[in-house]
Amino acid sequence: EVKLQQSGDELVRPGASVKMSCKASGYTFTDYAMHWVKQSPGQGLEWIGTIIPLIDTTSYNQKFKGKATLTADKSSNTAYMELSRLTSEDSAVYYCARAPYSADYFDYWGQGVMVTVSS
Amino acid sequence: DVVLTQTPSILSATIGQSVSISCRSSQSLLDSDGNTYLYWFLQRPGQSPQRLIYLVSNLGSGVPNRFSGSGSGTDFTLKISGVEAEDLGVYYCMQATHAPWTFGGGTKLELK
Numbered sequence: 001e002v003k004l005q006q007s008g009d010e011l012v013r014p015g016a017s018v019k020m021s022c023k024a025s026g027y028t029f030t031d032y033a034m035h036w037v038k039q040s041p042g043q044g045l046e047w048i049g050t051i052i053p054l055i056d057t058t059s060y061n062q063k064f065k066g067k068a069t070l071t072a073d074k075s076s077n078t079a080y081m082e083l084s085r086l087t088s089e090d091s092a093v094y095y096c097a098r099a100p101y102s103a104d105y106f107d108y109w110g111q112g113v114m115v116t117v118s119s
Numbered sequence: 120d121v122v123l124t125q126t127p128s129i130l131s132a133t134i135g136q137s138v139s140i141s142c143r144s145s146q147s148l149l150d151s152d153g154n155t156y157l158y159w160f161l162q163r164p165g166q167s168p169q170r171l172i173y174l175v176s177n178l179g180s181g182v183p184n185r186f187s188g189s190g191s192g193t194d195f196t197l198k199i200s201g202v203e204a205e206d207l208g209v210y211y212c213m214q215a216t217h218a219p220w221t222f223g224g225g226t227k228l229e230l231k
Contacts, residue, residue, distance in 0.1 A: 059218070103156060
């Protein structure tokens with residue numbers, strides 16, 4: 001069974017950073033890219049970027065360059081996203097979703113991590 | 120960035136009714152490789168999005184065949200032939216032809 005298990009919800013101070021994880025199971029981790037998507041409270045969806053774990057290549061939405069950093073650990077089948085210099089605008093739910101190298105994108109999603117930025 | 124405009128923003132339906140959602144793109148989504156990277160998702164309350172359709176009209180694994188997608192270029196449609204209670208939630212289209220990938224604003228399907 002394919003599963004993307006994300007880490008727990010976070011409460012963080014303004015100006016701090018947060019790093020969340022997305023542990024993949026049930027498939028070959030390096031056969032798929034991992035994408036990250038932001039959903040602000042009561043809002044729609046924004047694509048943040050993607051990492052190809054096989055070759056450690058990343059691609060970012062220009063809007064999130066300097067804000068998000070994507071990494072992956074092939075030994076533990078885990079993708080990570082770090083968000084830096086947090087502000088209230090970063091309070092949102094963040095999802096990971098896998099995408100094969102074919103066009104069958106986003107067939108599985110993680111359960112989401114709610115990040116709340118508050119002093 | 121490519122803007123995807125979904126209409127309507129709210130859709131009220133009765134169980135068994137057939138409904139359609141439109142997704143219009145600010146640019147053609149036909150890629151140079153011949154594919155059109157247009158997807159449809161359903162997000163039920165309190166859940167992660169679930170993919171329904173990929174490449175305009177391909178039904179995802181395990182997705183009921185009452186869902187169908189159509190369209191080309193800049194105009195796309197998701198149709199539900201006979202709404203069921205489990206179909207309620209917010210529907211999103213997404214394009215992956217042009218970077219950055221973008222989502223439509225969503226269509227909320229509710230019971231009339």
